[in-house]
Amino acid sequence: GENVEQHPSTLSVQEGDSAVIKCTYSDSASNYFPWYKQELGKRPQLIIDIRSNVGEKKDQRIAVTLNKTAKHFSLHITETQPEDSAVYFCAASRTGGGNKLTFGTGTQLKVEL
Amino acid sequence: GAVVSQHPSWVICKSGTSVKIECRSLDFQATTMFWYRQFPKQSLMLMATSNEGSKATYEQGVEKDKFLINHASLTLSTLTVTSAHPEDSSFYICSAYIPTGVGERETQYFGPGTRLLVL
Numbered sequence: 001g002e003n004v005e006q007h008p009s010t011l012s013v014q015e016g017d018s019a020v021i022k023c024t025y026s027d028s029a030s031n032y033f034p035w036y037k038q039e040l041g042k043r044p045q046l047i048i049d050i051r052s053n054v055g056e057k058k059d060q061r062i063a064v065t066l067n068k069t070a071k072h073f074s075l076h077i078t079e080t081q082p083e084d085s086a087v088y089f090c091a092a093s094r095t096g097g098g099n100k101l102t103f104g105t106g107t108q109l110k111v112e113l
Numbered sequence: 114g115a116v117v118s119q120h121p122s123w124v125i126c127k128s129g130t131s132v133k134i135e136c137r138s139l140d141f142q143a144t145t146m147f148w149y150r151q152f153p154k155q156s157l158m159l160m161a162t163s164n165e166g167s168k169a170t171y172e173q174g175v176e177k178d179k180f181l182i183n184h185a186s187l188t189l190s191t192l193t194v195t196s197a198h199p200e201d202s203s204f205y206i207c208s209a210y211i212p213t214g215v216g217e218r219e220t221q222y223f224g225p226g227t228r229l230l231v232l
């Protein structure tokens with residue numbers, strides 16, 4: 001089955017700096033890659049997703065890049081703010097959200113003032 | 114936007130009792146729902162895929178007789194933890210899948226989770 005690795009496990013940045021979280025996946029058939037933000041005790045919230053027919057997608061301060069050949073994808077957050085502090089999970093699945101998601105291990109992002 | 118609710122939000126029970134958790138899609142019909150378990154400071158682990166009108170598909174290592182899943186309608190899936198024990202204490206989260214063409218992007222939307230504590 002699919003295996004998703006995520007790095008780093010913790011990331012601390014100064015407010016205004018950029019943050020990058022990287023994930024690799026093992027199943028070459030995976031073609032849907034969402035990113036979720038989870039605050040303590042709350043549900044995961046979808047923040048951005050990308051499909052395998054696209055190399056990059058951006059939504060305001062958040063961007064995701066995908067390298068199908070290397071089987072890795074990354075989340076980029078620019079101009080970080082304290083409210084960006086949370087745990088971020090990457091995930092991968094085949095054929096979109098209707099198939100089961102395999103999650104990465106999570107990254108605890110802390111944005112310091 | 115797509116809304117998924119869960120009930121109860123938290124529950125404390127005695128060892129040996131059964132606990133039922135409900136997952137509802139409030140503004141769309143979900144043919145597929147998923148159940149996850151999340152231990153503190155860990156990732157979400159898929160337990161089973163729940164399809165309306167058919168038996169759930171369990172992930173390897175998940176006891177189907179202990180974690181009973183019923184998806185009787187397009188808006189409701191239930192997870193029953195039978196004969197709960199302290200090691201079953203966890204955060205249980207459901208998600209519902211919205212297919213393309215239903216107004217939202219094709220993805221999974223999560224419920225708020227149910228925190229279970231078995232004494």
